[in-house]
Amino acid sequence: MTDTKKIQTGINNISDEWFRANIDRKTLKNLSKRSDFEGWKHIIIYALSLGALGLLSTYTWQSLWFVPIYLAYCMMWGGADAIWHECGHGTAFKNRKLNKFFYNIASFMNNFEPVRWKWSHSLHHSYTASIDPHDYEVDGSIFAKHTFLSFILNFVPGSGFFTIHKSLYVEIIKHALGIKTNVMKDCIPEDKINDCINISRIFVLLWITIIASSIYFYTFLPILLFLIPKFFSNFNVIWGMTQHIGLKENAKDHRLSTRSVRLNPIFSFIYWKMEYHIEHHMFPMIPSYNLPKLYDVIKDQMPEPQTLYQAYKEIIPAVIKKSKNPDYFIPVQLPNN
Numbered sequence: 001m002t003d004t005k006k007i008q009t010g011i012n013n014i015s016d017e018w019f020r021a022n023i024d025r026k027t028l029k030n031l032s033k034r035s036d037f038e039g040w041k042h043i044i045i046y047a048l049s050l051g052a053l054g055l056l057s058t059y060t061w062q063s064l065w066f067v068p069i070y071l072a073y074c075m076m077w078g079g080a081d082a083i084w085h086e087c088g089h090g091t092a093f094k095n096r097k098l099n100k101f102f103y104n105i106a107s108f109m110n111n112f113e114p115v116r117w118k119w120s121h122s123l124h125h126s127y128t129a130s131i132d133p134h135d136y137e138v139d140g141s142i143f144a145k146h147t148f149l150s151f152i153l154n155f156v157p158g159s160g161f162f163t164i165h166k167s168l169y170v171e172i173i174k175h176a177l178g179i180k181t182n183v184m185k186d187c188i189p190e191d192k193i194n195d196c197i198n199i200s201r202i203f204v205l206l207w208i209t210i211i212a213s214s215i216y217f218y219t220f221l222p223i224l225l226f227l228i229p230k231f232f233s234n235f236n237v238i239w240g241m242t243q244h245i246g247l248k249e250n251a252k253d254h255r256l257s258t259r260s261v262r263l264n265p266i267f268s269f270i271y272w273k274m275e276y277h278i279e280h281h282m283f284p285m286i287p288s289y290n291l292p293k294l295y296d297v298i299k300d301q302m303p304e305p306q307t308l309y310q311a312y313k314e315i316i317p318a319v320i321k322k323s324k325n326p327d328y329f330i331p332v333q334l335p336n337n
Helices: 025-031 036-059 066-078 080-088 096-110 114-126 148-153 159-166 168-176 182-187 190-217 221-226 234-240 265-271 277-282 288-301 308-324
Strands: none
Touching (some): 036 080, 036 096, 036 221, 066 080, 066 265, 080 096, 080 288, 096 114, 148 308, 159 168, 168 190, 190 221, 234 265, 277 288
């Protein structure tokens, strides 16, 4: 396998080998500007929404109302994925310390050990959907060998318990024990591995604290609210799964390996505009809140974003075909320019 540690181009840099849409430098510079205001606006609305749903979940605990409210809380909790992602790119805020602070909080909420995911996500951008070097972030989409049933289970709240042995909980426990997984060996520089191990141990200690508080107070609420919401945030998979699944491997054109979709305002907020995913991969230095403007500038060079219905109309047959023919991928019609 290629030594990925030596050849990553960086989380916000794309190799000249890749296709990039034509855009003038002044426009690109303006779209790349970070904004503390935009960062705080999203964080405050998100935190208030999550907090309100958490309080409602607590208030309705042990009643029938708890189920829909808790599922809404878990969906909002899953929005931490977008915060982790944007702060990881350093584009949520202009202030670097704010990006780092919220990156670490969102990492814990997502069970994303921050050192591991910093480097694996950098590889994901340097070599999107690449087999060698291996892009670990599309293992569940482009590289996955789904059956129709296993694919559908991705969208069922709580189904993650059936595959917990493959979960990030187990990966973090392995790292906390000093076990070097493939992703650690392939992605993380040697001088950062101890950081990964130590932070994994902090994650495990926090999990133990949450469990201990549930035992002490004789209630499952701490576990439900702070430890396992990701198991029930499957609704977020509806848009997250569209990013790469069914598309081409080893393509030096993000338009062939990545998909953009259109979402309603609520979903778009939770996803923090990351539905413009081709545009993000092509210009990862541009903050997500500027991606709709970027699309307007370069749309004549891009496939038109699909609705979720249109996306899954091609994804579901592709999953079935790929289970029989691993080399199958969805052909993308590119603009003639």
